Amino acid sequence: MMDLPEKKVGIISCSGERCVEGTISRVATRMALEKLRPDQTVTICLPLFLAGGKEERTFTKYYPTITVDGCERLCAKVGTERYSGKIASSIVVSDLTGNRDCSDLSSRRQLDQKALAVTEKVAERIAHEVDDILKHSR
């Protein structure tokens, strides 16, 4: 029987340079990609939708996509849906921390232990969503 390519889930993080929640989004996304679900996930830089070409803009057509946003401005979700298409799931770090916008949880450059614990929770949530999406797409 022919082997079909395994379906993968796209994860797009906000850039979030102004907030520690943005750093948490990016690091959690990397954790999911590198450690938790390395064979089931792919990513793309969010602003590539505009800077790149047609191929980048069809990302959500190829991959059911989870956006990971630091704050309630939801740049990853809004940007992805505007330039690529509808997403499968959205995770917002500030919903998990209870903060509405940028907080002083940790340095945005260097996450401390408390922020790393939050980051691991976000990464686990991403992995859970990946499993859920793949389970329902089979």
Add this chain to the structure above:
Amino acid sequence: METAKQGKVIVIPCSGIGKALGSIGRDATYEVVENLRKGVADTTCLALIVSGDEETLQLVKNNKCISVDGCPLQCAQKNVKLAGGNLAANFRVVDALKENRKLKPKTVTFLDRDGHQLSAILAKQIAGKVDELLRK
């Protein structure tokens, strides 16, 4: 202080998440806005520009901007230009890497020693450009 009257320089790194180059660009940006030129330089999210946040669009239109791109696709530079931002300079981490070939940064999530070294070199270059822009 004279420089405070002239507005801040906004340093905008790319959102690169797949390679070490993006992480180095962000780290260098933080070094500039939090240490080397704290108070006269600031940063914002590139994603806020991409998603069309009005407050951020005004920020990049009303202040001189420096984009810091990891790779040759130059997402930060292109998106600041598309947004009508006042782009005064652009740095590419890949160029800094070419000028420092002995450095081989590898890790993405948390920078390794070479990544930190390249970030420090780039940060000094950006800080120099901030000074130049504030003098004009």
